[in-house]
Amino acid sequence: MTDLHPHDSASAGPEGPDAPLHRRGIKSYVLRAGRMTQAQSRGLEEVWPRLGLTLAEGRQDLDALFGRRAPRVVEIGFGMGASLVEQAERHPETDFIGIEVHAPGVGKLLDDADKRGLTNLRVYREDALAVLEQCLPEASLDTLQLFFPDPWPKKKHHKRRIVQPAFVELIRTRLKLGGTLHMATDWQAYAEWMAEILAAAPGYANTADSSTSPCVPRPDFRPLTKFEVRGERLGHGVWDLIFRRAA
Template sequence: MTDKKPPYTEPPAAGAPEIPARRGIKSYVLRAGRMTAAQERGLKDAWPKWGLTLADGRQDLEQLFGRQAPCVVEIGFGMGKSLVEQAERHPETDFIGIEVHAPGVGKLLDEADKRGLTNLRVYREDALAVLADCLPEASIDTLQLFFPDPWPKKKHHKRRIVQLPFVELVRSRLEPGGKLHMATDWQGYAEFMAEVMAEAPGFINTAPVATAPFVERPDFRPLTKFEQRGERLGHGVWDLIYRRD
């Protein structure tokens, strides 16, 4: 129902950075598949302009974008449609996308190149490593986590990215007053997220009492075609927005 997890990936294509091996339980699975010409073009032609790797080290965001501006980071942007739309719609804001699936990275880069966007950078890396090693403390205005893999089986819940250590890491990278915005189309995962956030210190739920712990979908989160189809079928989507105190 969501475009956030394409059903394939491929062996690393020319120009695509390798995903380093990391210890611990991963919240994603890489799958083999084919690359389209547009995706290949994005990785080959646009990656040198906007691609970032762990080897680049700790970033100075003002230097990276050549200006001082709010920075929004999105983890798991899938095929990148909504992130490109946000970057185009908000030229006053800088965006960093993190995604491990090469087709999505290639597609986003190709679209960004066609639209001439300059306020967007991309990592094809493990998001936890990017947060820990590349993004400075108190540097992010908003972190977006839209439709992450729900890992619905109970025995797989440990693979869900929303865990207390992840939330604590996110908080350290948010500016005071910065926001963590999550969305999922799995009610069980939405409730799981709310339970984790209830245990996490230093966050304030922005939901009104009437809908707590959830908020109505804000206008600034683009509505995907899969979400639109889900709404027609009566499927729910749950948004959660928390502010760092």
């Protein structure tokens, strides 16, 4: 994991992490300047008009957007996009929407998607909370993915973690009944935090079979990231949690 962590906001104002989302102002991501490669610039300049989405477009009709009715997956904070592009290529029967604030990552994903001829992928370069609140219809998603968000390990920064009660409640309203929230982290303490938040959240059920752990083995449909492979070689753990919308 790099120190960039361009993941979207789970802000928590003075009213606490479960305050109404529109009043929470602390970002869970940090934007840092990065150089753009030629391919990344091409993605933003040439491919964005076809695959990019904005808040200004408002609430989306996802069937009209993709020209079909299909399973829908949203990924928040896709980084450089390799995992999301791989999923979209591997599952042409499913539509994917990625949300990322980091321009080089958005550009890279768009360039890769175009070169592979993908038609089942769209991208927001916006704050995830705003996209969820303003653009994605209720009960429209089969899966929401949150892979390796910034763990904000210092206790004084825990309020910046994206996984907070109000955030998971917003996600629940966007998931179809039976839809899943899939999270992954390489910080065990953050996995425990996620499990506690979701266990206390109304309308969710853990899909883990084990009574001794809230986590599940990495499912085959989640591609390994480069840093995850490197971490495994170093003996670092990774924890996956999958919660289902039950109500």
